[in-house]
Every structure is written in structure tokens, then in C-alpha cells.
Amino acid sequence: MMRSLFSAVSGLKAHQTKMDVIGNNIANVNTVAYKSQSVTFGDVYYQTTQVATGPNEASGKGGTNAKQIGLGSTVGAISVDPTAQGASERTDNTWDLMISGDKFFVVSNAGNTYFTRAGDFTTDLDGAIVTQSGANVMGWKADADGNIIKDRVQALYATSPEYTYTAPAATTGVTITGNVDSRETGDIAYTVNFYDSLGNEYQATLNLTYDSKDAAAGTTSYNVVGGSVTMNGQPTELSVSCDSQVVFNTNTGASMVGNAGLALTFTDNSADGSGNIANIGTNNGNTSTINLDASGLTMYAAASNINATMGINGTGAGKAVGKMTSVGVNESGQIVASYSNGDTKKIGQIAVASFTNPSGLEKVGDNLYAATLNSGSFDGIGEDISESSGKITSGYLEMSNVDLADQFTNMITTQRGYQANSRIITVSDTMLEELINLKR
Incomplete structure (x- = not known):
């Protein structure tokens, strides 16, 4: 009973x-x-x-x-x-991340390693990527060239002094295009912009001046006459010149082959050498040169209109100092920073982990799991999610x-x-x- x-x-x-x-x-x-x-x-x-x-x-x-x-x-x-996939919720928040597949984010809290599927991350005062409870999101950092170094996982940062700026580059070539009015015999003014190796922005004023016609050769020549040079909008004591002429076919108005190989020469006329001539283009001691490609000019009976762009055939444009403007995460978990000068740079990658028996993980609260003897162990390095069938989606969260x-x-x-x-x-x-x- x-x-x-x-x-x-x-x-x-x-x-x-x-x-x-x-x-x-x-x-x-x-x-x-x-x-x-x-x-x-x-x-x-x-x-x-x-x-x-x-x-x-x-x-x-x-x-x-x-x-x-x-x-x-x-x-x-x-x-x-x-690993049972929940439905997705769109948030449009950069640091809301959703894993598709059977992987886990790796986080560290007070020296202990945990795992989570909850990707509602944020950043702290130091720019570290953290969970809502303050655990650091772990992954791999990139070297100076943006190559991901897949070593032992470490805390990832979205912003820090080492990622705030990208280096400038000096302009080594300039391209001018447009039309020179074949009826014009006066000066035609235009400006050329370029950067030095410190990221200072220069503007040189030039004039295309009619010189002569060579009836025997069937060509018409123009001199490139230098004017003022400013740096960051302020006057300088630099002068600019061009020893070669811009030459056109008199009968067709087409640019002659030699126009592709011109060069602008800059000279520092200051007594104390304050013109920083060594930072401009290719330095030759007391002068520096920037290549000039004028092969895109024509000489037709139409209004003159000359435009100058930095770079020749896509190279040598130079750039200003780049300041970080935004940070995002791609489907491989790579953290990519965008900069004001057009640069993009990989600064890290979020690592993921997988387990032989994910059901053997132990829940420890705060949406975290801990490895147990029956789940399998974490090797300390993690995995690249792009090497599996999964992906990480930014701006979405996995729901319950x-x-x-x-x-x-x-x-x-x-x-x-x-x-x-x-x-x-x-x-x-x-x-x-x-x-x-x-x-x-």
C-alpha cells in the first residue's frame, strides 16, 4: 500500500x-x-x-x-x-550578428572562455566588441597589411588608436582631359590637385598658352606655364613649370603621342627650405616632379574645358590621411573599417567554435554556454566560418x-x-x- x-x-x-x-x-x-x-x-x-x-x-x-x-x-x-536555428530578426544594427549554421561565437569573461549563439553585441569605452553582459568577443587580429593572423583567439576591437587612421600617399601622376579651343590663341587656365607624402593637399594653377603651328609637321603647340601653388588652401613659395609642350595634330585635333610623357617640376623658392619639396612627387634634390599625362586632350573648334584628375591609368593618385568613418562585419566575420580617403582595411575576424556534441554544453546564464567533458573541448584557436557552410549576417539577430x-x-x-x-x-x-x- x-x-x-x-x-x-x-x-x-x-x-x-x-x-x-x-x-x-x-x-x-x-x-x-x-x-x-x-x-x-x-x-x-x-x-x-x-x-x-x-x-x-x-x-x-x-x-x-x-x-x-x-x-x-x-x-x-x-x-x-x-545549434537548432531560430528565426531571424532584422535590426539594422551593425553589431547585431546572427550565425547561420551549427557554430558558436567565442567570448571571454574574467579569463573564462564561454560560447554563445546570441549575437547582440556592442562596443565599450575602449572600442572592444562585447556582449550585453560585458564579455569580450574573441577572434583574430590583422597585421599592418590587413592579413588575418589565425593564432590563439584574443579580444577584438572595433575602434582603437591603431585603427583610427590610414597612411597618406604622395601623388606621382596627374591626368588632364578635355578640349582646347582651336580658335583660341590666349591663355587657358586650369588647376591641378595633388597630395604630398604627409597627406597635405596642394593646388597648382597652370596656363596652357598658344605657341605656334608647324605647317611642315602639321602640328600645333602649346606651352604649359606655371602659376601659384597653394598647400591646404594657403599660399606657398613653391613654383611649378613644365619643360615640354602639349602638341596636337593641326588637321585632326588629336593629341600627339608625346603628350602622355610630360612632367611637372616643382621648385622651393623659400630661403629656409620650408616648402617641404622632398615630400612632393618624386624628389630630385632641389626639385620634385609629378608625371603629367595630357594624351586625353583634344583641339577642336569647341569651347575650352580642361579637367585634371589625380593618377595616371588608375595609379599614382595619392591620397590624404584616412580617418575611420565606419566599421562593419562581412559574412566571413571579418571586421572591415572604412576611411575618409576611400581606404578599407580588415582589422580583425570573429572566430567561431564547434563541438562534437553541442547538446553536452552547460548553460551558465547570460546566454552563455561552457564546455564540459561530454561536449568536446575548445582548442583555443577557433574556426573560420567561411570554411564551412555557415555565415555571419550583420544587422540580424537569431530569435528564440x-x-x-x-x-x-x-x-x-x-x-x-x-x-x-x-x-x-x-x-x-x-x-x-x-x-x-x-x-x-
Whole structure:
């Protein structure tokens, strides 16, 4: 009689545990990347009142089965699949990241390494990428050339002094295009912009001046006459000149081949050498030169219009100092910074981890998991998600995979199971009461 009481108590405890799990699932229905847990029951120890016997040919008796009385139920397992993909939620926040696939972000909190599917990251005062609870997001840093060094993972930074600027580059070539009016015999002014090696911006004013026609050669020549040179909008004591002429075919107006190989020469006329001539173009001691390609000019009977662009055939344009303007994360988890001078630079890459048995990970709160003896270990280096079928998507979050319909159904069955076990206690108590009343 007493066995049914204790069996029912074990059933109450098991169903209470299941209700606790259901309650936790529903409480986390809107938790980022939360993974629903499930409970399975198992039966427990049996009291054997008669063991099984086999057939006896000598006596002619057949075999009998064992007689066993079960002593209740217990929680067999509380299971979770941390890699079960939840639906995606668009946020348009750069640091909201969603993993597609069976990988985990690697984070470090107070020297301990944890793993998470929740990518609702942010940055702290130092520019470190962190979770909402302050754990550092781990990965690999890039070298000075933007190459990712896949060594042991370390904390990643979106902004820091070493990433704030990119180096400038001196302009080594300038291209001028447009048209020179064949009817014009006066000066045609235009400007040429360029950078020095420190990122200072210069503007040189030049004039294209008609020189002569060579009837025998069928060419028309123009002199390139230098004017003023400014640096960052301020006057300088630099002068500019060009020893070669711009020559056109008199009959067709086309530019002659030699126009592609011109050069501008800059001279520092200051007494103290304050013109920083060594920083401009290609330095030749007291002067510096910048190549000039005028092969794109024409000489037609149309209004003069000369434009100058930095660089020749896509090279040598130079650039100003680049200041970081934005940071983003691509599908490979690479952190890419954009700069005001058009530069882009890889400054790091988010590493991910995978486990032989992800269900063996231990939940430690704050959307974090810890490795256990049954999950497999983390090698300290991590994996590149682009080398698998997964990807990282910026501006999206993985939502909880809790199915409310499933949870409410489980709640009903759990409630009924709990009620049924309580009835066993009630009926057993009534039977005990009847037994006690026999002595009256």
C-alpha cells in the first residue's frame, strides 16, 4: 500500500520539474538565441517479488515471467540542442550578428572562455566588441597589411588608436582631359590637385598658352606655364613649370603621342627650405616632379574645358590621411573599417567554435554556454566560418526557438499528469483509512 504513495510522490516531483522547464522556456520566448529545453521521464528501481523461470522438461512445467512492482518515475534527461536555428530578426544594427549554421561565437569573461549563439553585441569605452553582459568577443587580429593572423583567439576591437587612421600617399601622376579651343590663341587656365607624402593637399594653377603651328609637321603647340601653388588652401613659395609642350595634330585635333610623357617640376623658392619639396612627387634634390599625362586632350573648334584628375591609368593618385568613418562585419566575420580617403582595411575576424556534441554544453546564464567533458573541448584557436557552410549576417539577430503552441500543449499534459499522481496519493490514503477502520 505504501509503495503507491511513494511512486506517486516521485511522479509529482518529476512533473514539477517538467513544469519548471516549461516555465523557463516560456519566460525566454523573447530571449535572443534562446534554445528550448525538453524533459523526458524514466522509470526507476523495481521490486522483484518473483524471478523469471524457464521451462522444465523433466517436470513438464512451462516458464514463468518475473513479477516486478515499479517504484515510480524520475527525470531521465533535460535536453537542449544549442545549434537548432531560430528565426531571424532584422535590426539594422551593425553589431547585431546572427550565425547561420551549427557554430558558436567565442567570448571571454574574467579569463573564462564561454560560447554563445546570441549575437547582440556592442562596443565599450575602449572600442572592444562585447556582449550585453560585458564579455569580450574573441577572434583574430590583422597585421599592418590587413592579413588575418589565425593564432590563439584574443579580444577584438572595433575602434582603437591603431585603427583610427590610414597612411597618406604622395601623388606621382596627374591626368588632364578635355578640349582646347582651336580658335583660341590666349591663355587657358586650369588647376591641378595633388597630395604630398604627409597627406597635405596642394593646388597648382597652370596656363596652357598658344605657341605656334608647324605647317611642315602639321602640328600645333602649346606651352604649359606655371602659376601659384597653394598647400591646404594657403599660399606657398613653391613654383611649378613644365619643360615640354602639349602638341596636337593641326588637321585632326588629336593629341600627339608625346603628350602622355610630360612632367611637372616643382621648385622651393623659400630661403629656409620650408616648402617641404622632398615630400612632393618624386624628389630630385632641389626639385620634385609629378608625371603629367595630357594624351586625353583634344583641339577642336569647341569651347575650352580642361579637367585634371589625380593618377595616371588608375595609379599614382595619392591620397590624404584616412580617418575611420565606419566599421562593419562581412559574412566571413571579418571586421572591415572604412576611411575618409576611400581606404578599407580588415582589422580583425570573429572566430567561431564547434563541438562534437553541442547538446553536452552547460548553460551558465547570460546566454552563455561552457564546455564540459561530454561536449568536446575548445582548442583555443577557433574556426573560420567561411570554411564551412555557415555565415555571419550583420544587422540580424537569431530569435528564440521556443514554440508556444508546443509549450502550452506540454503544459496541459504535465498538469494532467501531476493531477493523476495526486489522485494516487488521495486514493491510497483512502485505502489506508479503510484498513485502519477494520479494527473498529
